[in-house]
Ligand SMILES: [Zn+2]
């Protein structure tokens with residue numbers, strides 16, 4: 001689930017001109033309006049979103065669709081109408097281009113969103129931690145004013161697609177016990193009643209580490225933080241390399 005401003009921000013990161021961006025934005029709005037008039041929306045929307053919509057009378061737009069597949073379906077509905085087809089051809093395929101961009105936006109932003117929902121513990125927030133560390137080092141005096149209305153933004157970062165199967169496999173064999181300290185996970189997750197552990201790559205993906213079971217371990221949050229920031233991290237890393245390597249032999 002996105003909003004128009006997310007798409008616009010993303011188009012900006014692609015370096016598109018302001019006029020192209022507003023063209024695409026308007027095209028998506030027009031397609032959305034068309035689908036509302038044709039009462040084609042209920043087929044496309046999640047049951048939950050349908051409910052929310054009826055309550056809040058929020059206007060439907062394509063950004064509410066839950067995945068690329070439904071987005072493609074919506075596009076087909078739109079272009080099934082001959083007038084729309086002709087309009088698109090006359091308009092230098094502006095609507096097709098807008099949709100293609102939106103699909104690309106979904107592809108690039110959806111997978112990580114979906115991933116973090118399915119496995120909220122499977123990401124390393126290293127970049128954020130790093131900038132905090134840098135600030136702590138720099139920080140001298142004064143009280144930070146903070147931000148009363150934090151803006152949301154889509155940050156362009158290099159992220160590594162993780163194989164959910166690797167994460168799932170590692171969590172499954174750990175059976176809720178941290179592989180570093182052998183203690184039980186600190187709590188049960190609300191999402192799926194499973195023990196909360198985090199999956200850590202022993203050699204970071206950013207450093208060329210592989211996303212495989214022999215490079216991943218299940219850690220409690222404490223050990224995970226220690227593996228990244230602890231004074232002891234080199235020692236811990238050596239231990240974790242051995243544990244990760246043993247994963248293959250325990251495969252059954
Ligand atoms: Zn631990």
Ligand SMILES: [Zn+2]
Nearest residue numbers: 124199200201
């Ligand atoms: Zn980690």
